[in-house]
Amino acid sequence: MKILIVDDETLVRRTMQATIESDGSHQVFTAGSLEEAGKVLEEETIDLVFTDLSLDDGPERLGLNLLKHLNDHYPATVAVAMTGHNEDALVEQCLKAGAADYILKPIGPEKLRQTMLKAPILHRLLRKNQNLKSQIGKDALHLVELKSKSKAFQAVLDVAKKLRGTSQSVLIRGENGTGKEVLARYLWSLEGDDSRPMIAVNCGAIPASLAESELFGHKKGSFTGATEARTGKFEAANGGDLFLDELATLTPEIQVKLLRVLSTGEITPVGQEKSKKIVCRIITATNENLEEMIKAKTFREDLFFRVKQFSLTIPPLRERKEDILDLANHFLSQYSNKRLSKSAESLLLSYTWPGNVRELKSAMEVAAVLSDGSEIEHSDIAPHLQQTGAPVLAKALPASQEIDENLLAGNYHHLLREFEAKMIDCAMKKCGTENAAAKFLGIPRSTLGDIRKRHQAK
Incomplete structure (x- = not known):
């Protein structure tokens, strides 16, 4: 010592x-x-x-x-x-x-x-x-026991359990709102030692000029306004886990410094010459395509391999329909004793949830407050969803319209891709840019970009 x-x-x-x-x-x-x-x-x-x-x-x-x-x-x-x-x-x-x-x-x-x-x-x-x-009020301790009926997400949790006791870095990927920080805290909780620190940092919320000081600390007088020494997030997480959310927003300069820390296990506070040894597990998260960023020279390939010794990808909620009602009832129980009506359940299952679990939680909170009856109805939820006014897939066709069975036979995936391509083409013509088109469709820009590339390659 x-x-x-x-x-x-x-x-x-x-x-x-x-x-x-x-x-x-x-x-x-x-x-x-x-x-x-x-x-x-x-x-x-x-x-x-x-x-x-x-x-x-x-x-x-x-x-x-x-x-x-x-x-x-x-x-x-x-x-x-x-x-x-x-x-x-x-x-x-x-x-x-x-x-x-x-x-x-x-x-x-x-x-x-x-x-x-x-x-x-x-x-x-x-x-x-x-x-x-x-952790009081942060939903950090009572949400670390994750369960899922979805095979895709259960597979993620199974891998996460195998990481207990390891010190290797973990990269969590997934769309906005899928629960990347919750999964990071789940990894922390698996260690079974709640005296270990768990420090979470939203990299996207840190001004570029302050990122180095925020992460690595600074010495008193090292720059204008540094009236006292400050401990960085890395040092605060010493002996535990450091979660860096929105990793892709880090500037190239900070990426270099982060790479050095991961390579040497040492930090150097701003204004200080001597390094300090730090031992903590690094958990990072992003909703961006880091491989594409590497090709565009906006993210370092060597840093990418340092942060993804293990990689966990959370499936979006639309691909975890088995979990929607369980999650909805869980969130609803936090705000009231009301139940979901059949019409509300039908809406929740047919909606595409572009905001994922975060949107579902928000919808349940609003519905619990505004609902007048003992049950949450369709009308208590629909006005507060991102796609207000957009038809859900179950209502996209008039009830009287029949589908030709011969047309469907053996052509499911082909028809689905064709419909997907037409939706994207329609949205691009209407909006002009990928960002605007993605917002119009209610999907992440990265998802829209991936779909376009997939269809252009054919």
């Missing part, structure tokens, strides 16, 4: 250092002030900190400030408070500030060794409690 001792008394620092280093398995750093401690923390990935509370003999108990700083910026670091005052109120302050343990001076060799043994265990319990609190 890398251990930092923070105490303004030189004799205390040297005595503790000698005791800890006597077994030859730990690297010890010392600091006599908050400023010196800050420099060590910026340059090294410290596992355990012993800090005196009464640094400089000041009335403010500066050691409490260090405990709070560690809790906020270095959550993976175990903190132990040291003091010569045995006060219940002070113990409570230390624990609230994030200390895993509290020991009284003078500290003998045996007490020091015992503290080093139990502090990581206490810290694990503390991290578990912090993780539970941080």
Whole structure:
């Protein structure tokens, strides 16, 4: 372990250092002030900190400030408070500030060794409690038990279960709204240790100018506005999982830096020369065609192979019709005790769900609020779907119109492709661009592009 001792008394620092280093398995750093401690923390990935509370003999108990700083910026670091005052109120302050343990001076060799043994265990319990609190209201813990009647999605879950205990990177692919972050949290939950951090980052929401600082952290004064050191998402995820959503939005510059981190296992905060060792599993997600981006030179091929040691593709909801009613009832139960009527179920099953599971959840929430009866009716759902006014497939033909059986015989796939091609052609003529046509049809642009390429190749 890398251990930092923070105490303004030189004799205390040297005595503790000698005791800890006597077994030859730990690297010890010392600091006599908050400023010196800050420099060590910026340059090294410290596992355990012993800090005196009464640094400089000041009335403010500066050691409490260090405990709070560690809790906020270095959550993976175990903190132990040291003091010569045995006060219940002070113990409570230390624990609230994030200390895993509290020991009284003078500290003998045996007490020091015992503290080093139990502090990581206490810290694990503390991290578990912090993780539970941080998930409140985020649908992160109660949705990680995923089930499916769909063979396609069950196959994905079966592979996910095999990744338990592995450290290899995982790339999750799928359309918007399919639940890529939920699957990432499912992977995290399979480890069975809720003290492990799970840090989620939406890369598409980070301004390009701040991406490096957000991911890797920065040193105080490294750029205008950097009034204090900041811990990046990689360091916050140390010992756990880091989920990078919308991976394809990263700039070429950040892609290079991310590749280096994945290759070396080290991060270099902005403004700092020395690297820090980081151990965390990287889970990424995208709805873009990365292979096409590689051909277009907008995504690095070497990074692609680094992030997709394992690849999981979530099928869209329209290909998981077996799950639609189960999901709808699950979401509905979160908002009310109302039931789905037969007409509502028929609509849910016939609708194409361009917004996938996210759209279904939103539709159930709105319907639960606006419905006046004990059952959710067709009319409670239809006005709030993306394709309002568009006929569902079951109603595309008049009821009186019959289909020639001879025309259908053996021609299902041919007719389906022909109808698909005509739909795309019609939408392109009407809208002019792929983006507009995709929006008109209620499908992702990447899906429309794939369909056009498939038909143009024939």
